[in-house]
Amino acid sequence: MKRVTVAVSGLLFLLVPPLAHAQQYPSKPIRVILPFPSGGGADALMRPLAPKLAELTGQQWVIDNRPGANGNIAAEVTANAAPDGYTLFFANSSLVINPSLYSKLPFNVERDFAPITLAAMTPSVLATHPSLPVKTVADLIALARRQPGKLNFASGGAGNTMHLGVELLKSMAKVDMLHVPYKGAGPAIIDVIAGQCDFLVVNIGPVIGHIRGGKLNPLVVTSKTRATVLPNIPTVAESGLPGYESTTWYGFVGQAALPKDIIARVNSVASAAIKTADTRERYIALGAEPFTNTPEQYATFIRKDMQDWAKVVKVSGARLD
Numbered sequence: 001m002k003r004v005t006v007a008v009s010g011l012l013f014l015l016v017p018p019l020a021h022a023q024q025y026p027s028k029p030i031r032v033i034l035p036f037p038s039g040g041g042a043d044a045l046m047r048p049l050a051p052k053l054a055e056l057t058g059q060q061w062v063i064d065n066r067p068g069a070n071g072n073i074a075a076e077v078t079a080n081a082a083p084d085g086y087t088l089f090f091a092n093s094s095l096v097i098n099p100s101l102y103s104k105l106p107f108n109v110e111r112d113f114a115p116i117t118l119a120a121m122t123p124s125v126l127a128t129h130p131s132l133p134v135k136t137v138a139d140l141i142a143l144a145r146r147q148p149g150k151l152n153f154a155s156g157g158a159g160n161t162m163h164l165g166v167e168l169l170k171s172m173a174k175v176d177m178l179h180v181p182y183k184g185a186g187p188a189i190i191d192v193i194a195g196q197c198d199f200l201v202v203n204i205g206p207v208i209g210h211i212r213g214g215k216l217n218p219l220v221v222t223s224k225t226r227a228t229v230l231p232n233i234p235t236v237a238e239s240g241l242p243g244y245e246s247t248t249w250y251g252f253v254g255q256a257a258l259p260k261d262i263i264a265r266v267n268s269v270a271s272a273a274i275k276t277a278d279t280r281e282r283y284i285a286l287g288a289e290p291f292t293n294t295p296e297q298y299a300t301f302i303r304k305d306m307q308d309w310a311k312v313v314k315v316s317g318a319r320l321d
Contacts, residue, residue: 035071083255115298123223154188204287
């Protein structure tokens with residue numbers, strides 16, 4: 001009888017540490033990997049969240065920018081990290097676009113990652129140089145049809161949502177326009193303002209000041225519904241291309257082996273931080289819409305978004321090998 005008691009006690013000892021660990025998470029700072037440099041869209045959205053997450057968890061959330069390879073470097077670092085909840089990925093749309101752009105990746109999106117929650121959806125705006133003689137996206141399409149291959153659009157590089165958002169429009173409207181890729185959104189915006197390129201599709205945040213100052217002419221937003229920060233600007237779907245939608249999303253992702261209780265914990269605190277009034281105000285000011293969901297909903301969203309972007313990439317012919 002005594003030997004049985006010892007055996008049971010030993011079994012309980014083995015079972016207690018994981019339970020205690022789950023209850024104590026987090027017990028040290030959490031590193032959040034970002035796929036782009038400081039000052040970019042992911043950085044602008046994560047920085048307001050970090051102090052709120054620290055308040056909710058009692059631990060610091062450290063931002064670690066790992067730019068390069070259209071987000072693949074950050075994704076690989078995350079995939080190879082220990083699945084203990086102390087290295088998370090603040091991913092964006094590039095995570096689901098890249099499998100169609102690269103013939104080989106050092107990770108598999110569906111196999112190697114555990115979706116936790118979306119954080120924000122960022123609609124883009126199609127904005128032209130004021131000298132372009134168009135007032136609506138219908139005018140732009142009509143002009144492109146009269147002058148096939150003559151209109152040019154800037155982007156922050158081949159294969160990103162700035163580029164592919166226009167490729168989707170070209171495909172649906174059956175028009176031909178010239179792509180001019182730049183090394184980042186900043187130079188692309190500057191050259192459209194300078195009149196070197198006719199227009200661009202870009203996240204609203206970086207150009208809202210230029211729009212308000214009259215340096216860019218907004219025609220449409222690319223989301224399914226109108227953007228809160230530009231309520232008078234119609235969507236592409238409203239403007240004659242029903243079904244069009246092109247947004248950039250941001251959200252928390254962990255490793256595939258991340259324990260479900262930690263996924264639930266991060267989902268809970270991240271959702272609470274995102275839903276605070278001041279976070280919402282900050283996001284809307286940046287042209288982003290706060291958005292949260294369950295891990296299961298996020299996983300379904302990722303699968304569908306990967307399929308949708310694969311079709312756009314195929315039509316565009318874009319490759320980044």
